[in-house]
Amino acid sequence: MATDNGLRGLPSVKSGLGRSRFHTLDASDAMRLSRWFGAPQADLAEALGRISRSAAEEGFSYAGREIGRSYFLNRGRPRVCPHCLVQHGYCRSAWDFVLVAACPQHVCALEDRCPVCARALDWNRPSLMVCQCWSDLRSWRPAAVDLHSLELAFARWVAVAVAPASIDQDRGSAVEAGQFGLLRLLRPLSLGAGLSLTYALASTAEYSLGMTGQRVRKKTSLLHARQVLQAADELVRRISEGQPIALRVSRRSVTLALLYEAMRRAKCPEDGSIALSLLSHILRQGGRTKWTGRYGQLSQMSLF
Known part of the structure; x- marks a missing residue:
């Protein structure tokens, strides 16, 4: 809307709203934006979301x-699929979720760094289709990803939850052919519950990083997204195969809150019992922050 009205990107819009360039637009800004540009206020509020404190x-x-936590979203360092920009001319909402690192429609990795100026992509750019250096995002060449990769299957799950009509069902079924344990858990859950459960599983899992090196702490990075998915799926795999597991809870309050949110948002009691079982197991550990066991105390073993 800014570009179509001759404004130089979001910085001009934020300035008009009396906001700093670091402000993230949300539903509280919808009324004024609707008056400026004529877009329906309800549509703007839904698109921007309720994500402020x-x-x-x-x-x-x-x-x-509903998404449970604001940090499930990556609103500071956006990612794009150049092929989608060419084909559709807009950015997808699913790209704003921290754990989404691939495009299930074009089977490629999302890009968050300009190959021309090497800077991280920013929402405060001159217009939707160009980087801060005026490089055309549609000319970027993203890397291909394995059709049966975990990150692609997870990205499809998020995309279907956000906008079911936007995903090719035939291609999507091929993406899920790998039958990842994590995806079998997430399939019946709401988006908010699934995200909470994924983060909770990853935060409690002691896992090998393989070829990815040390853990990445920057939550907005693509590597961080892949490591979180890997950790959660590895824990589910070990449980499903009856292997010994090692769990850690360095921040108990956060993990317990995530599991509670997953349990509360589950669509049916059977799904909620997954989070409830993990929650019960953690609470039974008392003050310990790390423990090991032959099996996880999970009631819905068949779902693994």
Whole structure:
């Protein structure tokens, strides 16, 4: 809307709103934006989501879905699929989720860094289709990803949850052919519950990083997204195969809250019992922050 009205990207819009360039637009800005540009206020509010600190009491949401935590979204360092920009001319909401690192429609990795100027992509760029250096995002060449990779299967799960009509069902079924344990757990859950459960599983898993090196702490990085998915799926795999597991809870309050959110948002009691079983197991450990066991105390073993 800014570009179509002759404004230089979001910085001009934020300036008009009296916001700093570091401000993240959300539903609280929808009324004024609607008056400026004529777009329906309700549509703007849903697209921008409730993600500010003031939205915490009512619950965070994005693209019309409850998401549990604001940090599930990556609103500071955006990612794009250049092929989607060429084909559709807009950015997808699913790309804003921290753990989404691939495009299931074009089977390629998302890009978050300009190959021309080497800077991280920013929402405060001159227009939707160009980098801060004016490089055309549509000319970028993203790397291909394995059709049966975990990151592609997870990206498809998020995309279907956000906008089911946007995903090719035939290609999607091929993507899930790998039958990842994590995806079998997530399939029946709501978006918010699934994200909470994924983060909770990853945060408690002691896992090998393989070829990825040390753990990445920067939550907005693509490597961090891949490591979180890898950790959660590895824990599920070990449980499903009856292998010994090692769990750690360095920040108990966060892990317990994530599991509670997953349990509360589950669509049916059977799905909620997965999170409840993990929650019960952690609480039984008392003050310990790390423990090992032959099996996880999980009631829904068949779902693994």
